Amino acid sequence: MAKNTDTSLRNQVLYSIYIRNHTSEGTFKALIADLDRIKSLGTDYIWLLPIHPIGKLKRKGSLGCPYAIQDYRKVNPEYGSLEDFTLLVDEIHKRGMKCIIDVVYNHTSPDSWLAENHGEWFYHKADGSFGNKTGDWGDVIDLDYNKNKLWEYQIETLKYWAGIVDGFRCDVASLIPLDFWLKAREEVSAVRKDCLWLAESVEPGFTAYNRLMQFTSISDSEIFESFDVSYDYDIFPWFKGYLEGKNSLTDYIEKINEQETIYPVNYVKLKFLENHDRSRACFLFPDEKVLRNWTAFLYFQKGMTMIYAGQEKGNINRPGLFDKDLVEWNTGVDFSDYFSALYKIKKDPLFANSFFSVKYLKNDIVLASHERGGRKICGVFSLAGLSSVVSVDLPGGVFTNLLNESAFSIEDGNLSCTGYPVIFECSREVPA
Numbered sequence: 001m002a003k004n005t006d007t008s009l010r011n012q013v014l015y016s017i018y019i020r021n022h023t024s025e026g027t028f029k030a031l032i033a034d035l036d037r038i039k040s041l042g043t044d045y046i047w048l049l050p051i052h053p054i055g056k057l058k059r060k061g062s063l064g065c066p067y068a069i070q071d072y073r074k075v076n077p078e079y080g081s082l083e084d085f086t087l088l089v090d091e092i093h094k095r096g097m098k099c100i101i102d103v104v105y106n107h108t109s110p111d112s113w114l115a116e117n118h119g120e121w122f123y124h125k126a127d128g129s130f131g132n133k134t135g136d137w138g139d140v141i142d143l144d145y146n147k148n149k150l151w152e153y154q155i156e157t158l159k160y161w162a163g164i165v166d167g168f169r170c171d172v173a174s175l176i177p178l179d180f181w182l183k184a185r186e187e188v189s190a191v192r193k194d195c196l197w198l199a200e201s202v203e204p205g206f207t208a209y210n211r212l213m214q215f216t217s218i219s220d221s222e223i224f225e226s227f228d229v230s231y232d233y234d235i236f237p238w239f240k241g242y243l244e245g246k247n248s249l250t251d252y253i254e255k256i257n258e259q260e261t262i263y264p265v266n267y268v269k270l271k272f273l274e275n276h277d278r279s280r281a282c283f284l285f286p287d288e289k290v291l292r293n294w295t296a297f298l299y300f301q302k303g304m305t306m307i308y309a310g311q312e313k314g315n316i317n318r319p320g321l322f323d324k325d326l327v328e329w330n331t332g333v334d335f336s337d338y339f340s341a342l343y344k345i346k347k348d349p350l351f352a353n354s355f356f357s358v359k360y361l362k363n364d365i366v367l368a369s370h371e372r373g374g375r376k377i378c379g380v381f382s383l384a385g386l387s388s389v390v391s392v393d394l395p396g397g398v399f400t401n402l403l404n405e406s407a408f409s410i411e412d413g414n415l416s417c418t419g420y421p422v423i424f425e426c427s428r429e430v431p432a
Contacts, residue, residue, distance in 0.1 A: 005228040009196075009268045010352045012044040013299075013343055014100075014306045018276060019048060019079050020063065021319040021326050022309055028080040028088040039095045041312055041336055042343020045196065046092055047169050049276060050102040051075050051085060055109020058139045061322020066102075067171060068109040068139045072157045089164055098166035100196055105154055106175045107132070107140035114153075115141060121150040133215045134175075145177050145216070155184050159191045167196025173227065174202045175210070178218050181226035198270065199227040203237055221263065229268045229304050235259065243284060249383065250360045256301070260356055269303035274311060276321065282314045282333075289385035289419055292338065296403065296421035297381040299342035300368055302356035312336050345402050345423055350375050361390040365417055369426075376427040380417055387419040399424040 015038055023030040028051075038046065053076050054064035063078075075085050092099045108114055110130060114121060123142040125131040130141035143150060158168065173181065181197075188195050201223050210217035223230045235255035241247035259269060273281035273294060285291040291314075299305050310319075314333030319325040354370035361367055364384035370377045378394065396410050401422045408415070408422060415422075 005266050005268060007266050007268065008352045009228060009304050010302060011347050011349070012304050013042050013346065014045040014047055014198075014270070014304055015041070015043040016047045016275060016306060016308045017049065018066070018309065018319060018321075019051065019076075020066070020324060024326065026079065026324065028075075028084040032088055032091045035091055035095055035097075037336075039097060041307070041339045042346075043097055043307075045098045045100055045166070047100045047198070047306075048102065050104055051079060053077065055111045055139070057109060057111035059109075059322075060139045061320070063323055064109075065139055065321045067104050067107075067321070069104050070109050070111060071113045072108075072154075073113075073160065086164055098196070100167040100169055100198065101161060101165050102171060103158065103168040104171040105143065106172045107137065107142045109139065110141050112141075114143075118150070118153075121147045121153075134210055134213065145180055151180055151183065154180075155187050158184055158188050162188045162192040162195055166192070166194075167198065169198040169200065170227070171200050172202060173199035173223060174207065174218050175216055176218075177216055178222050178225060185226050196229070197227040198229045199223045199231065201230045201233055203233045205237065224264055224267055229270050232269050232271055232303070249364050249366070253358045253360050253366060256358050260302070269301075270306050271298055271301045271303040272306040272308070273298050274308050274318070275306065276308060276318070278318070280308075280315050280318050281311055283316045283318075287385055290383065292335075293381045293383050293385060293419075293421050295335065295338065296342060296379065296423065297366070297368065297383065299346050300379045300381070300423060302351070302354070302370070305346065307339070312339050341403055348377065350377055361392070363388045363390075365390050367392055371427075374427060376425070377423065378426045379421060379423040380415060381421045382417050382419045385419050387417060389414050389416050394426050399426065 019028065019031065020026045050066035050069055052072060053070040053074050054066060055068045055070040075082050089099045115130065121143060122130055123133055123144045132142050185197060201220050207217040207219060220230050220234050238247055238252040238255045242249050242252045282291060285294055310327040312335050313329055313331045314335065315328050315331060317328065319327060350370050350372060354372045356370055358366055358368045363386045365380065365382045365388060368379045391413055392410060392415050394410055396412065398407055398409050400407060401424055403421065403423055
């Protein structure tokens with residue numbers, strides 16, 4: 001684990017934005033007008049999907065994928081100028097938020113500046129042509145991290161951007177050697193000491209496939225040597241499997257609990273229901289009661305919470321990456337106040353430094369808890385939206401639901417679940 005990772009990151013919320021599709025203008029400047037609203041949701045970090053120019057060769061769609069980067073050291077002119085970008089970052093900072101950008105270091109567009117000027121830094125197929133080691137990514141070509149000069153160039157680029165932004169979300173970080181990330185973190189710290197490092201780690205099956213093919217694929221345990229935060233993809237197959245009926249909810253819960261024992265004590269996982277690569281939460285959970293439970297459970301879990309722009313408005317459509325595909329802001333649905341209420345609960349210091357566990361009760365109702373030093377905060381989440389009396393190993397009495405300040409009771413070890421989430425402090429002694 002990165003030894004200086006601050007566990008208060010578990011109190012933080014990250015809001016993900018694709019500049020092209022966030023506003024009709026699709027520019028850095030246009031986003032500024034929405035910053036106050038984003039802040040009011042309860043946002044600590046804004047993550048911008050790639051801000052760089054997009055390659056034209058083998059481009060997908062009419063505008064191309066932002067992950068097919070043409071030049072790491074420039075900004076996409078379709079979004080505005082470098083001055084526009086720095087203005088946006090300044091405005092984010094003025095509102096007490098931080099800004100991180102996407103780092104896409106596994107590959108570039110086929111017509112990238114690097115491909116044209118340093119073709120020797122790329123992976124080459126048996127016939128000598130550029131290509132991919134793995135993945136169906138026809139609009140990009142892979143870099144070769146056996147080249148030391150590539151390391152120097154990439155790290156210098158990171159140091160440049162670290163002079164402007166507060167950190168990096170690193171795309172498919174698992175496919176790049178750990179030693180590169182360790183060196184990058186060390187050198188960037190001289191420019192920005194508190195730089196945030198977020199890794200898009202990969203699912204276990206993808207790691208197994210890459211290792212079978214003898215390609216680099218570092219595990220989550222290795223990721224945590226250099227990164228502060230890692231994606232929740234290590235357990236995502238069991239979340240997806242539950243939704244598809246391939247495994248039980250208890251299987252997924254076992255994987256959540258396992259994270260608490262297999263990672264370093266200051267591990268931070270990025271918890272999400274949706275992102276730009278996955279289906280929208282409102283699509284997965286069309287029943288509002290179910291969606292509210294899963295959203296509350298999302299915020300309650302141990303780790304940094306991620307929201308994808310439009311999630312607060314109940315968007316069902318996941319915007320495409322390759323064309324103009326605007327987020328729908330007038331859906332008639334608005335969970336903004338709900339997100340804000342959950343954010344206030346998440347700011348409790350206990351969430352940053354606790355032992356976390358989840359217990360299956362019945363009828364897809366779970367009891368989760370954060371506990372440390374005499375304090376205990378619990379949450380009961382009906383993940384199928386069902387009402388039921390459930391047995392809980394907790395003291396009896398009248399408690400306050402922190403979500404809405406309503407009162408409820410636990411009697412003789414039983415709690416009457418209405419199908420809506422309750423979050424409450426259940427410790428009877430608060431340490432001095």
